[in-house]
Amino acid sequence: MMIKKVLLGICLGLAYASAQELTLEKKIGQMLMVGFHGTQAPEESQICRDIQQYHVGAVILFDYNPVDKQKPKNIASKAQLAKLTQSLQACSADGKLLIAVDQEGGNVQRLKSRYGFYGQFPKASDVRNMDQREITEVYTKMGRELRSVGINYDLAPVVDLDINSQNHVIHGLGRSFGKEPRMVAQYAATFIDAMHGNGVLTSLKHFPGHGSSVGDTHKGFVDVTNLWKEAELEPYRLLKDKADSVMVAHVFNKRIDENYPASLSYKTITKLLRWKLGYHGVVITDDLQMGAISQKYGLKDTLKLAIHAGNDLLLIGNQLDPQKTVSTQKLVETIAALVESGEVKEEHIDKAYKRIQALKKKL
Template sequence: MKRRQIALLVFVAVSTIVVIVYSLNSNASKESIEHNAKEIVAKMTDKEKIGQLVMYTPTNETDPFSKSMIKEYFVGSALLNRRYETAVETAKFINQLQQWASESRLGIPIFISGDMEYGVAQRVPGEATVLPRQMAIGATQNVEYAERAAKLTAIEAKAMGFHWSFSPVADVNSNPLNAVIGVRSFGEDTNLVSEMTAAEIKGYQSEGIASSAKHFPGHGDTGFDTHFTLSTISYSEEVLREVHLPPFKAAIDQGIESIMTSHIIIQAIDPDLPATLSKKVLTGLLRNDLDFQGIIVTDAMVMEAISKNWGAGEAAVMAINAGADIVMANGSASDQLDTLNSLFQALQAGKLERSRIDESVERIITYKLKMNMFEHRLVDIDNATEVVGNKEHKELAERIAMDSVTLVKNDNILPFDPQTEESTLVVSMAYADQIAETVRKVSKGKVISFQVARAKGEKLDVTQDSINTVINLAQSMDRIMIFTYSDREITQGQIDLVNKLSDIGKPVVAVSLGNPNDIVGYPDVAAYMATYALDTWYWLTPVPVSWESAVRVIFGSEPKGKLPVTIDGNYPQGFGLSYP
């Protein structure tokens, strides 16, 4: 036998042994973790078990309340829903929570979680990297960006002590009038949403951070915001399975650690109860049909879709009975205590089966062991400062934003020439001064800004006085940039303003800061582009990388984005113009 053949046989034999040993070690490790989880659960009291089922939210009196929730009520996880100015402040607070957890009877660490749909900046806007919204990533059509954005988020989150990100949004935004999802979704194409959902999960997993696909079984076709009302979905089961479930199936196939429920009624599955409280949805559809073995966590139970129809305590018991593992308790301290007490009393009264409780607690403890949370409780404060919001991360956010800006219409208006002394009027519904500052950096001429938005009920709109002021300003300017904002339908005041500016006869470009459908309200504008920058809660965290990129495109950078959604049938999904 020739030497090369012998060498090949030896290589194959050694490789086979390595694979077998790795497989045995992996199985042994898995069995060891499961065994340890069972041992821990066996030592727990009923009160400790109930604590693991509840995700508490620090109130304004964080220290005494948090200390009590962790050391007296044994809560298993914390939702950091407030906003912190610095990485240091965040890391110190998280370390304190873990220190209290270590001092409890069994010393079980707690999950630290938070919404991070556009990076940890959603929790730490002062320093963390602000990423473009998910629809902006969808507009790049670059799946790698989704993975890299999640990896960046995971690195910054981990440095501050987070374990769990409530993202990606796996909802397919099939309804352009969706009141709560909008630019939080990757788009309307099920395949694209599925691919980007899986990619984000992969990015989180690469850094050991758990993620949560939301909002099961799909929140993309609602006409109401479940923060304020209960919404019912009437499409068929076929539509559910072909359009809305595939991204969640992709998440499960990628090995996602958790899935978050939605507070919507899916008539085709359960016409009576919202998904969060429905055993048909959580156990029947998610556990049995889709074979999901990870943690099921509810969306915030203080949302009025739940709280108005059921009390916090009653809803918590219903959710656990339906198959949820963790109830997201938020709101007031009394609401959160009501959740804990109601679950405990239900267990004592036999309204919750002990086997149902043990199943969830064992699943939670297993994940804490898998993530080495017992060995790595505290984070290095100095490292958090170095990692969070570093230059490399911000450069990636800028690249994604630049590739996302979508030029939808251009009647020989764009690009504007940055080298002339022409003056520019910047009019915006929000962040007008910040946008104008970016214009000053890229153009030579005079720049004037004016913010027109005024609160009108629950929406932003433009007063007639503001319209008159803008029209007067525009008379003396050479070119006009108008940034509109809507979360669903654009308001009439904005429509009137854009149309009146267009009638002046000067170059006008309109830019949507939120929903890309704004052009439906002013179809005759000469130039229009979409940034996908702001969601329903636009005032919480601005996304300057998105509007800065739009300004650069207006002044000559190449537009690369493609629409992730269809606009009124006139501009199909995948449409996007380039400069000649």
């Protein structure tokens, strides 16, 4: 009997160790939102194998293919996209893979008319000329279209304030609902409600404010220290209990953190967004391959700082530079090594994992 108990104890111990190992890997995988090339995701595809093996939590889809401009990257038609998202979900263990796109309206809409979608959703600056009923109709239609092809996560709405007429990425593209924080929050709330009505999650962006910037973080370092206004935080405070997630920009603001851009800043994410503004949901980085980050930080330091700062979802779009795509295996192994060396606390991974699971429960 004693021998049996000892053997049972050893078996349980091995199973426990194995589960622990799997749990860390699974928790890390759940923190990743990755971009990939392909309009299909059969079981033997790399993306499907990654979702299965590493328990990838989220993917991001693009229509524009930076490798071959003649071919689509992920989106070619309604029927194709619906089949792709169905295949991706079938690869996931929980059937709750977060499948994301940037669908704001105006210049930023991945579901274009040339692929058979509506494709005519207005930009935010035009939405403010509509009445409440029209706005609700517009965003309900958008949510319905996303849901019809299996997209459950829209990286929108933009709540940046339109306070700098020299700003090309927000003002220039009409991506802001206006200058007044309460009005911006009101439009954003209508957007969120319409998405929720169709089972689509959302993300406020770009914390702590991109409306005052002059440069473009896609291309390189952007310092908003002198132009940024505290009012840019107000939409986040007003929507903190409604927001599913908050996307953090790569802007540098010396008044908040004198060392790091927002997306890698503990002072910005944990101290300001979570502690001061009282937001406790999922935080997602903007694409960590954007110039503002990739030109200054290597992959290991980027991941270490992003996790320590308090981000839950780490976005690696594999979209901006075909020469610099990063495999899911490399991402998982790099983070696991950082945990093992003590450079990243496992407690940060645990907190992120729990927040992501809470977000998925909304689906």
